[in-house]
Amino acid sequence: MKLLVVNPNTTSSMTRKIKEAARAAAHPETMIIAATSQNGPASIQGYLDVSTCVPGLLEVVNAHPDADAIVVACFDDTGVDAVRCVTSAPVIGVGEAAYHAASMISPKFSVITTLSRSLAGLEANLLRYGLDRRCVRVRASDVPVLKLEENDPATIDKIRVEIRAAIEEDRAEAIVLGCAGMTDLMSHLSEEFNLPVVDGVACAVTFAEALVKAKLTTSKLCSYS
Amino acid sequence: MKLLVVNPNTTSSMTRKIKEAARAAAHPETMIIAATSQNGPASIQGYLDVSTCVPGLLEVVNAHPDADAIVVACFDDTGVDAVRCVTSAPVIGVGEAAYHAASMISPKFSVITTLSRSLAGLEANLLRYGLDRRCVRVRASDVPVLKLEENDPATIDKIRVEIRAAIEEDRAEAIVLGCAGMTDLMSHLSEEFNLPVVDGVACAVTFAEALVKAKLTTSKLCSYS
Amino acid sequence: MKLLVVNPNTTSSMTRKIKEAARAAAHPETMIIAATSQNGPASIQGYLDVSTCVPGLLEVVNAHPDADAIVVACFDDTGVDAVRCVTSAPVIGVGEAAYHAASMISPKFSVITTLSRSLAGLEANLLRYGLDRRCVRVRASDVPVLKLEENDPATIDKIRVEIRAAIEEDRAEAIVLGCAGMTDLMSHLSEEFNLPVVDGVACAVTFAEALVKAKLTTSKLCSYS
Amino acid sequence: MKLLVVNPNTTSSMTRKIKEAARAAAHPETMIIAATSQNGPASIQGYLDVSTCVPGLLEVVNAHPDADAIVVACFDDTGVDAVRCVTSAPVIGVGEAAYHAASMISPKFSVITTLSRSLAGLEANLLRYGLDRRCVRVRASDVPVLKLEENDPATIDKIRVEIRAAIEEDRAEAIVLGCAGMTDLMSHLSEEFNLPVVDGVACAVTFAEALVKAKLTTSKLCSYS
Amino acid sequence: MKLLVVNPNTTSSMTRKIKEAARAAAHPETMIIAATSQNGPASIQGYLDVSTCVPGLLEVVNAHPDADAIVVACFDDTGVDAVRCVTSAPVIGVGEAAYHAASMISPKFSVITTLSRSLAGLEANLLRYGLDRRCVRVRASDVPVLKLEENDPATIDKIRVEIRAAIEEDRAEAIVLGCAGMTDLMSHLSEEFNLPVVDGVACAVTFAEALVKAKLTTSKLCSYS
């Protein structure tokens, strides 16, 4: 199968990191096509970026009509519903994938994202999915998306502080990493804190494969027609 | 990977059907171990069956400590939380798998199950998962679980009536088949009604593979410790 | 005060109708600037149109930096949160305005919109606003947006059928007209059915004036910064 | 238009303050009739006052049958539904007006009221309106209503403490002043804390004007007949 | 124990019927004091009656300071919170008692009340109690409260129609009679329809005895202080 993984921002170093994570999680026979948007913001932080990146995202999707499934690799799940209108292949956002996965391995989870400017949008998504009932809290680490590309240890420390608070204050039993750019942090934080740390890229990729294997496609009956 | 698929009722013809569906959905390299409970009701319909089948289910699970993931093949997701307490492998119920899958391919879905006696329990599960927000209605077809084993065309007609009502009255855009014993009906009903018909067995199997590939395990921090 | 009323689709006959309704509702001293998007779909029906019209909407807004308040004249409230990020003036969508108004004059209301393709998006908005608790149902009349421009009596009859159903089946005590293009129908349907029929354009215009008079501006503390 | 603003407690110094705020927010051509209840508690704090002030409120309303709109100037929105039964003019409580306004300028707001005895009633109102989904928290300042009439700086300091907590702990992006007697604090607290501080009196007055301009009246179909 | 049962309307024939029902349900050693309000509407139907009957209700309660528990015998639970402010004895409304009882004997119930004018208020109560999650629907029989005093068989037939609809359309598994004046209908309708028919007077009386035996009193910590 061909799996299109679109980074809807224009930062290609981030696409590379996302592609590596996708490759590591996917079955060997899955072909991963990782594409960067050519038209939009350099990172997606807050309502304005979320809105303005959609045309660029749609261009990438329309350029790959033969994809068997599509992953939108932005934790805000921006444009996911619009993409579902232009394809019958399954379309999954990395945010929703992570929330659904966390719901199946823990009773309650917290999300740790980048800037507080993004919180309201993520909370609105959780509400729409119904998974606000399983998410105790969405926390901002105050690390900008592009800062994650620098591998600064101080950055990870800020995320650590929030994980600790999520466990102690929120009684979260799993952590969702709330940015596609955090995809490389999952494994060692999970060991360090002894609880599942969920990366949306890995979840979206493996869920996309799952939907294809289960022969499910996007409903074209009404809303996505 | 070894995937344990447990039928928590004692009807082995149903286990065979479930195994076939699991095999069809799984990757070729996944080893499917389909096991029938040795101790419990012949079918699971209503609160009493849901409660009394759990010890038999746990016996099967405890007999397979090397499973990499476990699917509980009863649409009521009976005992799923209890099973999570005895393993760190991912554990998925076919009900929850179907609901999560349906949420990713449609804005709203309806469930069609067997007897009306089961409705309250399924609604309570949806509420707990938060996915009542995406499920318009759970419908009973008044077909008893074991009747599904007889391949009587009148049985399928009763399910057809409910699918039509779900589309017209509930404005559902996907249908979830609310019984593990309906697993063989998915593909032709989907074509017939031109919308996704979701079978929990296929979803649970492929999601279990997905969680294993994404390196996620059941949280042992608190509730499932 | 200068009130910018943006039609985020590119159909200027619709902008004219919206302008008339705005002018009729506004105080004489309010200057109404009605502007049509230059870049986007001809009508906004469903997720794809909702997403792709935002850049054109933002261009119009950015071209009028001196507006004291902004009305987004699309019932989907598309781009409202994005517009709030580029101005500190109050920004109101005609959908949200109508819902808030209906909540203050009736205990329960129903919405009557154009195509069923738009229902899921409107329901998601109501959920986010909390006003799903006051809205009994969103109904589709199956009248396309641009058909409303033709003044065909059959069109109004379809809306009448839904109003009657909303009163009888939903027990709605007010009706919200779910499309900016229905703005001219409010007064006579209200008389005919003897209940308030709420037009979002009138509400958004007068609420925008209200917020300006009450000296309230968009919060720039975090999400809209 | 004639706008009746009723203070449902018997403290006329409070009515004077409310009238000033109403006058400042209203259009010059709006005639403000500010009336004090002649029969009821001196201030409205908690369930007992909320219940016992209604007959006095209704007397005032019935004495002004020619009002084009009515504002109930008590933050508990006491008697608003009862008043809607005796008039077809729009009737707005200052609490609901403030919540609706705050929803249109911020994603999340907190309310700061007087005594903790009033919290449960305000929370019940928010629930009924659906706006509990937008209100993070209702906070008590422990300032009694009538203490607000004394202009003691210590009083304002207590409110400041709660605003700071609402911003830092609740992540509120707007503040609603939860008492009609706080109406004179809005502008300077808004500047001081650099976020919208919403006064219900100003909102209710301008929204009442808005509904009249939009030609909306209270639904007399059923609940308010 | 002394149990004060207050009819907050002024119709004494209704008080007699309520007293009989209370006497039949109570333990022999419980002294039932049934009192009629001296000041208020003849029946309580809709928001206006609900508000205006409270002062008369409080007068009755204040005249019986030695009551060990108080039942407010109006299905709207009018004034219950206010009464809790003037006593530390347990105070129960017949509406809430019926909802709590129905929740303990069925997964879902429907309510059948008098006029549709009362629906919005009852729904608001259910929301506040949280028991809207267990109540499928509140139905109006269009029988005015005082009509119930006439023992007209046509009246009971209208209630029968709604019970049948509640079973068939709402899938209700218990029926709550939504008016204190229906208290004499419980037993034979329950037999006729073969499901529990819940009368609030019997429930409120026996729950009041229960709270007294369990040594529970109204919390005076804050809201009811």
Place this chain on the structure above:
Amino acid sequence: MKLLVVNPNTTSSMTRKIKEAARAAAHPETMIIAATSQNGPASIQGYLDVSTCVPGLLEVVNAHPDADAIVVACFDDTGVDAVRCVTSAPVIGVGEAAYHAASMISPKFSVITTLSRSLAGLEANLLRYGLDRRCVRVRASDVPVLKLEENDPATIDKIRVEIRAAIEEDRAEAIVLGCAGMTDLMSHLSEEFNLPVVDGVACAVTFAEALVKAKLTTSKLCSYS
């Protein structure tokens, strides 16, 4: 009447304590039959115990077919729905009884239970009952169930700490003791903290008597048939 009170764990010292509490709350003429499960865990803490104790509980119930009402004396309300399938007598869990009682004497309550492992299950119950809307928080004292049998003063101190936090942080106005083994603590903690402290055993016993006096039985129409 004969009231069967079943302790679904196998610790008979706990049954003795429960029987004493039941006896103290019941009417003298009620015959209390307190029975200990012969087959299951020694205490019920977390999902695994909740599931595995049900068969033993059902054995006890089936051995007492003449009970007029049944109390399941485990705060998790384990097996309550299953027991309702084997009897038409009213069946009440001590958890639900306590929540319903607390709702009638306070606007908001907090629960204080034993281990944090039990929190998710209790929260799921509250959600299903709808009473999560009245419960501010479920708190773990980290006291294991069987530790309560030792009467260690340090144990009570841990509960005291949580009561204080519930009052100060949660603004709870009543406390629910979240374990049948805490039944002897109710009266003196209530006095000490000057608010209602609710014990589920006393509530379940007196509510069971109430339902019998009100002639209500478990609905056998569908889910419990």
